[in-house]
Amino acid sequence: MNTMTLLRGGTVVTALGTRRADVLLRDGRIAAVGPSLAADGAEVVDATDRYVLPGGVDPHTHLDATFRGETTRDDFASGTAAALAGGTTTIVDFCIQPRGVGVSAALERWRERLVAHPPVCDVGAHFAVTDLAPSGVLEELASLPERGFPSFKTYMAYPGRSMLDDTDQARVLAVAAEHGATVLVHAEDGPAIERLIGEALSSGRTGLREHARTRPPATEADAIERIATLAGSAGAQLHVVHVSSALGVEAVAAARARGARVTAETCPQYLLLDEALLDGPPERAAAFVFTPPPRGAEDRARLWAGLADGTLDLVASDHCPFDLVGQKRTVDGGDFTTILNGAPGIEHRLVLLHEHGVRRGRLGLERWVELCATAPARRFGLGHRKGAIEVGLDADVVVFDPARRWTIRAAEQVSRVDHAVYEGMPVTGAVERVFLRGTEVVRDGRVVAAAGQGRFVLRERTAETA
Ligand code: URP
């Protein structure tokens, strides 16, 4: 196998700038970046009229993950193939602690799933804490950062399932502060939402639109404010996942202005999809049941502005693929609360941000790359290896054709899930080739990775970069 590839004549886009340059990949690393590099025996790839980007880093995925008895449709093999097809070369998935199970046992279960279906892109893991009752949970959490897991997730939503109350949130934040971990938080006010759900059901409002009405933006903003206060008291770093609303963006900005060490992400579904989609025929509208829910036009405008002005730091997918047929259904003729929440997105993140961000003038090319690759790599302890086109870093590189037009169709996607929430959406810009540590894994838009080509990546502690 040729371990040297020269990407010739492309437009290299990084968070720092855009320039015409060749890029030499050698022995898995980026060996040189500059004009008119000599081939010296390397296989030459013509990248004329193409962008040459660092591989995307998606820090929020749920592969082979079981929620309420159903398992997401992508395992680590199919989900990471979908990631590669979409120009993402590294993901950070969630190992979610089943209640009553200790940290090591939960990690072992997550690892077994990874090994059973080996990934084709690189994979790290955040540890999601849902139960402090099993003996030794806090002590084991304390050991995770030095074992390559410098981030924990907590839920303020889903009381009785994965929610931690404020006392337990504070205990996790204290461990994180002491051991240099970041706490990712699902910030929705679970008890307030339960009250709203109760009111909706008792007054006979059971349709899917109630999913959004019972999780209004204030429940997100209040939760962000509360957790930022707790994190401030603990001296911990916080990262708010999937911010969905204008109020949520303002809550992040306000927390930061008060001195909180907080970063935040949003996801394509919040930038692009409207809550009115929940009014469609239930068998299709179920696709748009994810939490937080889709919002309105003003929220989307504030999210785009937040990405441009730096209030929001990065874009993740929250890929949580359940089939419409057989999985995302109301149970026993039940109401909106019985539909499994989650949407697929691992495969379309870069192209959607290119289409709706770069091409529509909301984001510059460099900010696009920063949001999808550089910032997530740095924020989650991978910046020493990934997220940029720099000599010495892993040769995770995407060749992107900014002119190719195509239409998103579930029937053509790599992910195993049976639908796409962006079905029928026309886009211009396509992932043409992808290299993972120097090896070509996507050619002419098709995944050609060998089974198990991905690696588990240990991550470093980071200071937040807001
Ligand atoms: O609806 C979503 N976001 N599903 C993913 C599961 C979770 O963590 O909420």
Ligand code: ZN
């Ligand atoms: Zn999630």
